[in-house]
Each structure stands twice: as C-alpha cells, then as structure tokens.
Amino acid sequence: MALKLLQPGLQPAGQFDLVDGTTLAGGEWVNAATASGSELAAADVTEVGPLSAGTTALAFAPGAKLLATGALPTSGQVFGGLADEGTTGYGTSFGTVIGTAVGKGTGFGTLNTTGVVVVGPQTTSGSGKVTIWHAAGLYGISGTPATAGAVAPLSGLAVNVQVYSNAAGYLGGSTMTGVSATSGPVGISLGAVRDTSLVSTTATAAGVTPATVEFYALYLKAL
Numbered sequence: 001m002a003l004k005l006l007q008p009g010l011q012p013a014g015q016f017d018l019v020d021g022t023t024l025a026g027g028e029w030v031n032a033a034t035a036s037g038s039e040l041a042a043a044d045v046t047e048v049g050p051l052s053a054g055t056t057a058l059a060f061a062p063g064a065k066l067l068a069t070g071a072l073p074t075s076g077q078v079f080g081g082l083a084d085e086g087t088t089g090y091g092t093s094f095g096t097v098i099g100t101a102v103g104k105g106t107g108f109g110t111l112n113t114t115g116v117v118v119v120g121p122q123t124t125s126g127s128g129k130v131t132i133w134h135a136a137g138l139y140g141i142s143g144t145p146a147t148a149g150a151v152a153p154l155s156g157l158a159v160n161v162q163v164y165s166n167a168a169g170y171l172g173g174s175t176m177t178g179v180s181a182t183s184g185p186v187g188i189s190l191g192a193v194r195d196t197s198l199v200s201t202t203a204t205a206a207g208v209t210p211a212t213v214e215f216y217a218l219y220l221k222a223l
Helices: none
Strands: 005-009 014-017 027-035 056-062 080-083 096-098 117-118 129-133 139-142 161-166 187-194 215-221
Touching: 014 056, 027 139, 139 187
Parallel strands: none
Antiparallel strands: 005 139, 014 129, 027 056, 027 080, 080 129, 096 117, 139 215, 161 187, 187 215
C-alpha cells in the first residue's frame, strides 16, 4: 500500500466520488473539484450530498494543494487530503498474496518479481469513490507519490522540511516541479522509515542493519 496510517486523525473526511478515469497509486494529495457534465457516478453522488450551485456534483482528483483566492484573513486553503485507495495492499479489492509455488521463493511489499501478486483491481474500480484522510496526524507514503517528483520528491527531503503536492498529487519539497507561489504546504517531512520485517521482531532487534525503505513519514497539517 502507498498510504500507511501511523497516528492519523481519528476518522477520514469520508468517501467521495473520484473523477472518472483516475488511477491512484495511493497516498496522493487529492483536491475537491466539481464533476463535468459527462462524469458518471451513482445516484447517491449525483443527486444527493454536496453539490456546486445545486447542480454539479462534488468530485476529487489528484493535484497541487493550492491557496484559495481572496484577501487575508478570509482566504484559506482548498479542501483535500491523502487518498487511501491504491494499486497494492489493502487499497485493492482483495490485497496481495505473498509467496508463490514452492521453490520459487517469497517476496515482500511491491517486489512482484519475487512472489507478491496483486489480487483484484483497486477498490475505486467498483465504487468510483475514494477515501480521503484530511486530519492532522502522522502518515506514511511509499511508492510513486513519494518518489516520482521530478525535482525534490518526498523521498529526498530531510526532517522538518515543508511538503507540497504537484499537479499529479505527488509529494515533495517547495522546488518540486509543479509547485508555485500559490501552493499551500501539505505537511512536514519526518524522513524515511527503514526496518521492513516479515516477522514480529524487527530487523534492528535481530541485529540486522535495515536497508530497505518501507515508507516516508510526514506530518499532515490540519486545514
């Protein structure tokens, strides 16, 4: 999974419609937006719940966290959060299977060449919705959202560096491609977490130096 709940806010903001055609790795920043006229969604999305001007349904899509327009102190930040659904782990319909036929070995995490098999599509395929975590707390981000920023991705940030998102929802520093003067900070970087282990005893406790980065920790700021 790409989003790991460490010490998150007690509950997510909720489950919202995801803009059609969006594929999430999991852990991206997603912003509130409005669905176009061609947007497909269940009746519980298009006919009830938040609507823009009473006609256009609320939907979410990856993007940069931007500051709302307007003069201080009335200006603020657009509503958004970290996307829970993804392409591996519990963000898929059935999760992953670790291990293959005897003799072929086992794998861990996203090492699909050594036995990890994704079971089922990402959960948004069936529901068209995304669970959004918005409250201040500690979260872990792995995979594409943490490492794919063209410049200064989350994986390259030191502790206490401000974290932003770009147009793809990926996380990184203020110099990351797609971050502008109107971007608002998502949170604060807390560095890499290394100590992946398949057993309850950590690698460190067993006297092994952990080398694999499991995820990158950040503190998500409250809106």
